[in-house]
Amino acid sequence: MNKTKLWIRQIIKNKGYYIFLTAEVVIVLLILVSMIGKLQAMYATKELGNAVINKNVYAFSEYGYYRENTTEVDKCLDKYNIINLPTCSLTMDPMGKRLFMLGYSEELFDVYSPKLEAGEWIDSTKEYEYIPVIAAGDKYQVGECFETEDPQLTFQVVGIISPEEYVLLTGVGGTTGYASLSEVFYKMSSDFIVPCDCEHLKCVRKEQVDSRTEWSGRLLLLPDELADREEEIVKEINQYGYITNVKKMSENYNASNQEFCIVNGIVLFVFSIITLAGVGGINNMVELKNEKRMTIYYMYGFTKRKCMLYTYLSTIIPLILGECIFVFWYYHGLDETYTVDLLEINMFTFVAAAVYLVILFHITIIPEMIRLGKKDLFALYKQKV
Amino acid sequence: MGIVMKNIGKEVVSSHEKKWILQNVDVEIKEGEMVAIIGKSGAGKSTLLHIIGAVDKKTTGEYSIDGQDIDKLKDSKIAKLRNQTFGYIMQDFGLLNEDTVYENIILPYLLGSQSRKNIKEKAYENMEMLGIKKLASQKVEKLSGGEKQRTAIARALMMDPKYILADEPTGALDSKNTQQVMKILRDLQKIGKTIVIVTHDMDVANCCDRKICILDGQVVEKEKINH
Structure with missing residues (x-):
């Protein structure tokens, strides 16, 4: 002492x-x-870029004016059959327990595939008995089903992702020519990734959830047949907002x-x-x-x-x-x-x-x-x- | 019992050269004696004192203190010996200048493993005896040479040691302070302390009971002084 x-x-x-x-x-x-x-x-x-760069995907975020007047942007995208890949955050309280879900569009499941710990990624061409979900962490097992009060909303876990994994989210992506992947990838903070408002896949619909928040950015998929006109199209879309190829974002990153x-x-x-x-x-x-x-x-x-x-x-x-x-x-x-x-x-x-x-x-x-x-x-x- | 040294040798290596600075030294110091170790600079007298005080190790020979063979003691026991059996007084006072007089004096207690009551009283008692009580909260760097040496003596007495080892205790003092310090040391002898002083000052040596003269690392003369 x-x-x-x-x-x-x-x-x-x-x-x-x-x-x-x-x-x-x-x-x-x-x-x-x-x-x-x-x-x-x-x-x-290190694998993030590889998860999407094989497709011709662009991160796009409208200028403030167009964000409130989206029709012009949508018209432009429709003109070239450019596929919009929105993501959204959903919350619901199906079993007295609040669930946070990350909603992906059908097409997004085709262009993106993160690393899974177990099970498989959601396949848009497959027929699922229940709404397929990717669960984060070890709270659920692959194949596990959980019902809700709504008979339309029965989920089945088809894959498990690490809660530490980075997932694709349409934040304010592509804001500058130097946009980096870090603007569209965020750490998984939801309980599930779930199909949302899909045409073929069993999914969650807008009206079935307690709240739904659209992410402000968009991911755009340029069809392969437009490859020759890519430069011209990107220039046109650029009038409405910032646009950057995800491949370029990966390089920048x-x-x-x-x-x-x-x-x-x-x-x-x-x-x-x-x-x-x-x-x-x-x-x-x-x-x-x-x-x-x-x-x-x-x-x-x-x-x-x-x-x-x-x-x-x-x-x-x-x-x-x-x-x-x-x-x-x-x-x-x-x-x-x-x-x-x-x-x-x-x-x-x-x-x-x-x-x-x-x-x-x-x-x-x-x-x-x-x-x-x-x-x-x-x-x-x-x-x- | 006292100190018994037989055939003590000390070899040092300096500039890749081995040199014996003490050889075949036989010394016996009885309890209650006041002994001066004298000799020229570099003769080996301080080294002998350091070996006596267990701050330095001998290369050859036997050394026992109060019947205990020092070679058979573990480091921790030797450290305890330094803490409780010896009190050291040095020419440069060996004080911590940035600490106060009181802090310096209680240092042996703080460094030792013995728990004692009334430490503060003991420190003040020593300061009182040596006339430095009013300097207790002063930083050592602000003291005069005489005050510093008295502080060093107060510290040496803190654990009530049996042996006081003084290496040129008056070397940095004027004649007035020298006389004062010698008087203190003689008084300590009177209360039963064994005093060993290294000095080249013959006046100081003549105050002792006995002189051990060292020349080139060897004892050349042991002279008893009749006061």
Whole structure:
């Protein structure tokens, strides 16, 4: 207890150094978490582009004026037989339990197929006995049916998707020429993906749900026979809003990821070096101050191991403080300040960032500990005197 | 019982060269004695004191303190010995300048594993005895040389050690403070402490009961002083 008090008192006396190093740790963590978060997101979304790019799909969002006067846009799309692939959010309370569903149009099931954990993707050409749904997570089993008070609404789970999976949603996609896949892919946050307002598939109808929210963007599928006139058609649609090919969005997404990794990698490298130098330099300063202290502590009852432990704990404290501050900050608003799209931040991110910093710190601490273990504290002190 | 050293040798490696700084040293210090270790700079007298105080290790020989063979003690026991059996006084005072007088004095207690009551009273008692009570909350860096050495003595006495080891305790002091420090050390001897002083000041050495003269790492003379 006395020794802990002594240690804390010592930390407080050198608070300037510790505040500086802790701030440095927090900055490195900020960069690290976004970097690792991005790498995780890139890994999680690496198949997203492949799920749709084989088709000629465009993300489109009307200008404000046309959003309220959709007839002109619809006329234009009808003229070329362009297929609209809307998505919507549905909520219903069929069994006294509120369900959140992501409604897909029939055609969307044909042009898009995410990674499933079990079962199969909904096939628009297949005859289903009940309304087929894709469930998120392990709450339901493939083949499981659930009825509602409405005899028309009996669902059967045909596939399972991970709740961590990214799914296609027609958000405000294609807003600029640099639109990225991250504008149309979002993490699955509904309980089910369900066919909505379909012609052939058994599905949920608008009037059967408690609420229905159309997503503001659209996905447009250009029929193969229009391939020759694609440029001309896209130009025409462009008069009504922003339009970008999903393939292009995928390229942009990859390019922006690459750019992010290069820029953040450089920043991370620079800050790692600064931290390394900071830890090393400040440790040296503290150590110089502590050398006499450790000699006196040794003279008055510390073993060399205790001196090493004391020095080690004193060195590691900014790392522990920095990580605590960062985690607290993260869960109290910091996550909202990350403006980078598609970040996958979870416990692994924190652990990976912490391990990186632990390694970084120990690169400087371990040689110092070895040196302290080998040196004759008293002789060194006497030499200086 | 006291201190018994036989055939003590200490070898050090400096600039890849091995050198014996103590060789075949036989020393016996009885309880309650006040002994001076004298010799020229580099003769090995401080090294001998450090070996006595268990802050340095001998290369050869046997060393026992109060019948305990130091070679048979674990590191933690030796650390306990340093904490409770020895009190150290150094030429540069060995104080933590950024800490207060009181903080320096209670340090041996904080570093040790022994739980004692009335630590504060004991610290103030020592300060009172050494005339530094009013300096308790002063930072050491603001003290004069004499005050610093008295603080170091107060710290050395904190755990009520049997042996006081003083390495050039008057080396950084003027003659007035030297006399004061020597008087304190003699008073400590009177209350039963064993005092070992390393010095090259013959006036200081002559205040002791006995002189051990070291030359080139070997004991060349043991002289009893008749006061």
